[in-house]
Amino acid sequence: MNTHHETSHAVTEPDTPNVVRRDLLKLTGSSIAALGVGMVGTGPALAQSPITLSEKWDKTFAKSNQVEHQKVSFKNRYGITLVADLYQPLHARGKQAALAVGGPFGAVKEQSSGLYAQTMAERGFITLAFDPSYTGESGGEPRNVASPDISTEDFSAAVDFLGLLPNVDRERIGIIGICGWGGMALNAAAVDKRVKAVVASTMYDMTRVMSKGYNDSVTPAQRTQTLTQLSLQRWKDAEQGAPAYQPPYNQAVHGGEPQFVLDYHDYYMTTRGYHPRAVNSGNAWTQTTPLSFMNMPILSYIAEISPRPVLFIHGEKAHSRYFSETAYAAAAQPKELMIIPGAVHTDLYDRTEVIPFDKLTAFFTQHLV
Template sequence: MKKWKTIGLIAAMIGALTMANTPVSAKDLSLETKWDKTFDKSAKVDHKKVTFKNRYGIILAADMYQPKNATGKLAAIAVSGPFGAVKEQSSGLYAQAMAERGFVTLAFDPSYTGESSGEPRNVASPDINTEDFSAAVDFLGLLPNVDRNRIGVIGICGFSGMALTAATSDSRIKALATISMYDMSRSMSRGYKDSYTMEQRQKVIDYLSQQRWADAESGENALGYHEVPFDDKGNIVKGQRVLPESLPENPNPVLVAFFNYYRTSRGFHPRGINSTTAWTATTPMSFFSFPMYANIEMISPRPILLIAGENAHSRYYSEDVYKAASDPKELLIMPNADHVDLYDQMDKIPFDKITEFFGTHLK
């Protein structure tokens, strides 16, 4: 009797583990059916929701845009970013605008965010999020109306670094444009303009290491990663969401720019991390150990277009990538634009230039 009870207990445990590890299927994803973007729907394109898997088995949710009444095999572009945004925000705007200009486009939610699958939620991974771009290329290249030899990528803000990294090891990406480029590995591990001292870098590592004990003890991944982790007294900032409920007195102009996009009707979206919540507190750990685009010379002879605002606090990232990259490459500085202007300000985003770039290099 004991033998059969033991066998039954083991079988139950195996069954529970199997259920716990059963992957989420595409049909189980909860995808919004109504138009819920932060921009108006274009009458010039067809739109539909799609899903696809990356090589880690995570199911990604995406919006696909196609020019109406297009015929033949078309060039395609995968789009993602900014860091902490969803496809209903800036990336969707870019995808729709480029579809109006004749491309099949795909704006996707990165793993663990938005409508994409992946547990726990609100996690960023330089490796997995780089893979997300290649998975988007997989999907586009299997479409019957896409020429798989004419696929490009647009990375916005923090996902520009992941897009560049993807292109270093995926030669199917034939052309790459970055918008308001941000290197999240460099930002998290070295601070703004590499300003962290060794003592500060160690302080961040110590905090993240201790946070892992707290997460292990609670069984949950605490939220609270903050891009600027030190307060005015040099102490670690803990447990805050990305953006505050309201602006403080005399706020930093960069904070104001982000707030005016993510926390107002201009760009707010309830699924966006930057609009409503925070990344997991330990998110920076893998970024410390994963330098972006370390093999950037491997992108050549495929072209890179780097677009940054003249007044963007992040401009130096694009300029440094331009110096490091091999030809062909181009750096375009947009006058009178800051970092966030290039998220959605149609009079400042150089769509004609972007169209020319991809039209030339995705022939």
């Protein structure tokens, strides 16, 4: 367990790129089939063998003067080094409740998860926002690949780390998952009984959307075509000795895109939320990333979170709202679904006037006792 003290208080503003974050349809079965995975060219692997940590404040949100911040690193069960930001309330005494925060899918800790973590630290919790394996500052080769199993493990590894801190009460650890990591958080809470309470904010079930498409629209024939293309791509990757990458999410907005695609662009590809290490900010996943999601429904055991509480938070107008509603129906009591009036999916990434931090605080204060 390594700690790296923060030394810079400056907030960096990235240049606004003339690129667009392509919607997650690119990762679903129907769109992969339409793209022709085997025909797409390779992209840069963004290779990062040594772990190199940025010591400057390069978040997409301002640094709080109410918390102490440290850059930390630790290993997950597979030996991959994860890099995270640890936030602690100033002047805290004794053992405290703690929260691990992850997401969105394709984002880094300098974005939404860091904002959630810092804000909850201001409210009295020790918090940890981490980069998932193979992304951001965390280790893992090749770069920008994902697995539902390893992503779930990353949450448990964060719980490992928090439980080793001398000022954390091991019986009072919760987790927050945002967007695609909302599903990972639910899966982690089901399997890891050390997690005492879980929040899924603006949740995606990544295994569902990759295997079935949005609104479960992928046909069996499309699924078979996608799996055939992904399977053949494995031979191409093996021959090359490196994975091919999907096209970078950097196409310009031309008009006519679905509103949620424009919402993603407004977050990931402008100074609002752009970060050069984020997959969704002009980078790309490996072409075969969907393979491990296609046969792996991560919410199969969601009812086993009970009797520990789960809170779902989603925007009324979010295109992804059905993920939370379905998961809520499958979960056992105690559970709660909070719908934010008028909010779209990405409003819950960083709109502090929309994210119900008072509700989050009350939820964890009540259940991490």
